[in-house]
Amino acid sequence: MHGGDAPAWLEVDLGAVRRNARRLADLAGCPLLAMVKGDAYGLGAARVARAIGAAFGAQRSTSHVWGLGVASLDEAAALRDDGCTARIVCTTPLLPSALGDCAALSVRPSLHDARDIATWGATGAPWHLSIDTGMNRAGIAWDRCAALRDALPHLPPEGAYTHYHSAGRDPESVARQDRRFDTAIASLGAPVEQALLHTDNSAAIGTHVGHRTPRALARPGIGIYGAAMDATLHLEQTVHVYSRIIDLHTVAAGESVSYDATFVAERDTTVATVALGYADGYRRALSGNGLAIAGDRVCPVIGRVTMDMTMIDVTGVACARGDVVTMLGRPLASGDAPPKSIPRSRTVLDTDAVAAAGGLSPYELLAGLALRLPRVYRGEE
Numbered sequence: 001m002h003g004g005d006a007p008a009w010l011e012v013d014l015g016a017v018r019r020n021a022r023r024l025a026d027l028a029g030c031p032l033l034a035m036v037k038g039d040a041y042g043l044g045a046a047r048v049a050r051a052i053g054a055a056f057g058a059q060r061s062t063s064h065v066w067g068l069g070v071a072s073l074d075e076a077a078a079l080r081d082d083g084c085t086a087r088i089v090c091t092t093p094l095l096p097s098a099l100g101d102c103a104a105l106s107v108r109p110s111l112h113d114a115r116d117i118a119t120w121g122a123t124g125a126p127w128h129l130s131i132d133t134g135m136n137r138a139g140i141a142w143d144r145c146a147a148l149r150d151a152l153p154h155l156p157p158e159g160a161y162t163h164y165h166s167a168g169r170d171p172e173s174v175a176r177q178d179r180r181f182d183t184a185i186a187s188l189g190a191p192v193e194q195a196l197l198h199t200d201n202s203a204a205i206g207t208h209v210g211h212r213t214p215r216a217l218a219r220p221g222i223g224i225y226g227a228a229m230d231a232t233l234h235l236e237q238t239v240h241v242y243s244r245i246i247d248l249h250t251v252a253a254g255e256s257v258s259y260d261a262t263f264v265a266e267r268d269t270t271v272a273t274v275a276l277g278y279a280d281g282y283r284r285a286l287s288g289n290g291l292a293i294a295g296d297r298v299c300p301v302i303g304r305v306t307m308d309m310t311m312i313d314v315t316g317v318a319c320a321r322g323d324v325v326t327m328l329g330r331p332l333a334s335g336d337a338p339p340k341s342i343p344r345s346r347t348v349l350d351t352d353a354v355a356a357a358g359g360l361s362p363y364e365l366l367a368g369l370a371l372r373l374p375r376v377y378r379g380e381e
């Protein structure tokens with residue numbers, strides 16, 4: 001299953017996506033409000049939504065998927081156009097002028113302003129209350145919830161949530177945000193206490209396994225896509241980026257490669273140029289830092305990554321023009337067996353490792369893959 005003769009493509013393993021989502025629901029101990037914003041972190045929202053078992057047409061959602069989280073109404077509209085009938089929550093605040101469109105798409109808005117809540121009340125449709133407990137990004141401040149007490153009894157929220165700022169690195173901050181959240185919920189009384197409460201992003205699910213009573217829902221994103229999570233959780237790599245060698249040439253010692261001449265050959269060097277660059281989401285930060293699997297070897301990216309092409313040192317590697325090189329994920333031909341001469345830890349260029357090589361966040365790396373690469377899906381049921 002290649003991308004035909006495509007010079008570069010993104011392969012998305014929907015089986016891995018499906019297994020990751022199920023595993024996160026098991027770990028969280030509750031159904032998921034699965035975050036598919038940013039076109040499912042670059043993987044393709046509609047395909048991901050189907051793969052994890054969100055409702056499409058008359059097909060109901062599977063029991064571990066309560067609904068989907070998006071960041072804009074355009075994202076929601078694209079899902080609806082594809083036939084998605086699942087519950088959709090927009091977690092980014094909408095301007096009052098967008099609430100009509102939100103209702104028309106049957107999307108649950110995140111609200112926190114008394115006037116917006118009153119406006120939305122006329123629709124009688126479900127909504128979620130967004131409470132800020134320290135992220136200081138969006139939502140009503142946890143200690144100012146009294147301002148909403150009059151607005152809520154008329155149309156209680158279906159759900160109420162907060163978002164952690166440092167769940168992956170600071171357990172104490174999670175405990176503090178939890179205390180603030182619980183205080184806010186208690187201050188709002190019955191209409192909100194009975195709502196579906198949700199707080200956990202992927203990192204919170206990963207770091208608090210078994211330590212807390214589960215909330216009603218959990219809101220993972222990155223973990224579904226197999227990145228930024230502890231290896232002991234056994235989440236799977238979901239994305240694989242392949243590109244073909246479109247030019248293969250020898251560079252003499254002393255010659256430089258690519259813009260700004262940041263790489264200068266110390267010996268005669270065989271350079272493979274692949275058809276992948278930062279316009280495909282192969283970020284410029286990977287210049288001189290990225291790794292690629294060519295033939296059966298791990299080879300360094302040399303010189304600047306350019307918009308459409310990237311150069312790799314393949315000196316001594318058996319490869320030819322047209323060959324496929326793995327730039328992210330697992331080599332194509334060898335299936336699950338590690339190619340012989342690659343150290344085991346390197347046989348998969350996993351998202352976290354590639355991101356770290358470029359000093360990037362795995363979120364940014366994944367989100368960028370939506371830019372230009374054609375996607376090939378496998379692992380569908």
Ligand SMILES: *Cc1c(COP(=O)(O)O)cnc(C)c1O
Nearest residue numbers: 035091163201202219220221222
């Ligand atoms: C993006 C986002 C999430 C998911 O976060 P991950 O770190 O990807 O698990 C959850 N909730 C909100 C409000 C978000 O914006």
